[in-house]
Amino acid sequence: MREERRFQRIKVLAGIVEDEGAYFIPNYFGLEDGIQPAEFQNLIYEFVVERNATNQERSLESLEFEYTYYEDPKNITGIRNRSIALMSDYMFGSGVDEVVKYHARYNATYFYVFRYKSHYDYLPPWRGVAHGQDLQYVFGFPYFSRCYSKITGIYPRQDYSVDDIEMSNYMMTVWTNFTLHGAPTPSRDDLKYFRDVYWPPFQWNNQSYMIIDNHTRVSFRYRQQEYMFWTDYFPKVSLKFCQGSPVVKIESEKMTTFMKTTWALVVINAILLIILLAFSITICRLHRQKGF
Numbered sequence: 001m002r003e004e005r006r007f008q009r010i011k012v013l014a015g016i017v018e019d020e021g022a023y024f025i026p027n028y029f030g031l032e033d034g035i036q037p038a039e040f041q042n043l044i045y046e047f048v049v050e051r052n053a054t055n056q057e058r059s060l061e062s063l064e065f066e067y068t069y070y071e072d073p074k075n076i077t078g079i080r081n082r083s084i085a086l087m088s089d090y091m092f093g094s095g096v097d098e099v100v101k102y103h104a105r106y107n108a109t110y111f112y113v114f115r116y117k118s119h120y121d122y123l124p125p126w127r128g129v130a131h132g133q134d135l136q137y138v139f140g141f142p143y144f145s146r147c148y149s150k151i152t153g154i155y156p157r158q159d160y161s162v163d164d165i166e167m168s169n170y171m172m173t174v175w176t177n178f179t180l181h182g183a184p185t186p187s188r189d190d191l192k193y194f195r196d197v198y199w200p201p202f203q204w205n206n207q208s209y210m211i212i213d214n215h216t217r218v219s220f221r222y223r224q225q226e227y228m229f230w231t232d233y234f235p236k237v238s239l240k241f242c243q244g245s246p247v248v249k250i251e252s253e254k255m256t257t258f259m260k261t262t263w264a265l266v267v268i269n270a271i272l273l274i275i276l277l278a279f280s281i282t283i284c285r286l287h288r289q290k291g292f
Helices: 037-050 056-067 076-104 146-152 162-181 224-239 252-291
Strands: 012-017 109-114 208-212 217-220
Touching: 012 076, 012 208, 037 056, 037 076, 056 076, 056 224, 076 109, 076 224, 162 208
Parallel strands: 012 109, 109 208
Antiparallel strands: 208 217
16 A cells, blocks of 8 residues: 555654564573573574465575574574564564655654663563553653552552653653644754754655664664565565465456446345345235234
8 A cells, every 4th residue: 555655644753662572582481591592493483484485495594694693693692682683673673664764755754763761660671672661651651659540540560760750751742742743853942952852854865763762862774784684685585486376367357347246246135135125024014904
């Protein structure tokens, strides 16, 4: 649909957290310590099989090459981190990157990467900033005191610090600004350089985005090599030398005739159903009249 430009050309604010895939790697024994090399091989093998890659050998080779922890291939912590990166890029990052690039052609688009992790975060440190961790700050959870929780019945899963409250204030402010003005940091003296940084729209020439953490800042071209691997290279490799049945394309005229015939049958069946219903009602009324 996007290739056919069948989408609303509105202003967009989109983003990801740094470790989106931390929830989606297999729950291996001892995962808190790391992932063994053999487990990583099993992970990418199951990944390829579950996605019905035609050329499994080349697919496995490409994934191993792209996500091996080359600094120390036997380091189980490094392997786990690369496994999280694999799932993050595949499940979230590459897709969001494509959407942002499409929308940026037609209207102002803003992209962010959320890296802030609370000191009181209920998740273990190895999970990093996992999927959905930005939402608690967008919806103001750090402002929920114990008294307010008793009134509302909403109990956050962790305590929050002053830094967490400041981060929530920032997130709520930029989201509200975007909703009202179409820009996270609109051109107003009090907000243009909110937190001493201006959030520029995503541009094709530099692919600018905002890193949101303790030191919020603008950066450029987030993980473009990894995202191109998923959107361009891996699909070609996994489908190469396809031996499946050829795809049969239905000509437009034949398709139109087929659709017309289908709808005609639907209409005829509907008419017959109405006639049958009317006939049944008439019979019932006749029986009632005979009864009287």
